[in-house]
Amino acid sequence: MALLSKNRLSKMMLEILLKLPPGITNPKDNIVLRLGTIAFMLTTREINAAWNETKKKAARLYPDKYILDGRNVLHFNDGTVKILDKKISGKNFKKLNELAEQKQCSVDQLVSKFIAMYKKKHNKK
Numbered sequence: 001m002a003l004l005s006k007n008r009l010s011k012m013m014l015e016i017l018l019k020l021p022p023g024i025t026n027p028k029d030n031i032v033l034r035l036g037t038i039a040f041m042l043t044t045r046e047i048n049a050a051w052n053e054t055k056k057k058a059a060r061l062y063p064d065k066y067i068l069d070g071r072n073v074l075h076f077n078d079g080t081v082k083i084l085d086k087k088i089s090g091k092n093f094k095k096l097n098e099l100a101e102q103k104q105c106s107v108d109q110l111v112s113k114f115i116a117m118y119k120k121k122h123n124k125k
Helices: 006-019 027-035 044-061 090-102 107-123
Strands: 066-068 074-076
Touching: 006 027, 006 044, 027 044, 044 066, 044 074, 090 107
Parallel strands: none
Antiparallel strands: 066 074
C-alpha cells in the first residue's frame, strides 16, 4: 500500500523543484533529500513514477523555467536553448543508427561530427 498517491507526491516534488536554484545539477536527488523521512518510506518505483510526472508538469506549467528534452530529461531554461524540432523521422533515425554502426561510433558522436563539419564549412565563407 502506497504512503502517498503518485499525484500527491508529484505535487510535493514540484513545490520543492520550484524553490531550487536554477542550474542545480541533479534536481531529483535534491528533491528526494528535501522530502526527508517521507522518501525513506517510499519505494524507488514510487519515487521514479512521481518524478516522471513532476518533470512533465514542470515543463508544461513553467516553460519559461524548465525544458523537457526528447530523452525526457529536465533542464533549466536559461534562455539559451530554443527547441526547434523535438522529433526525428523514423527513416532518418534508422539511417543515423546504420551510419553510426558503420563508423563504429554512437549516434551522438556522429551528430557532433556533423555539426562540427557544418560549422567548419559555413565559417569559411
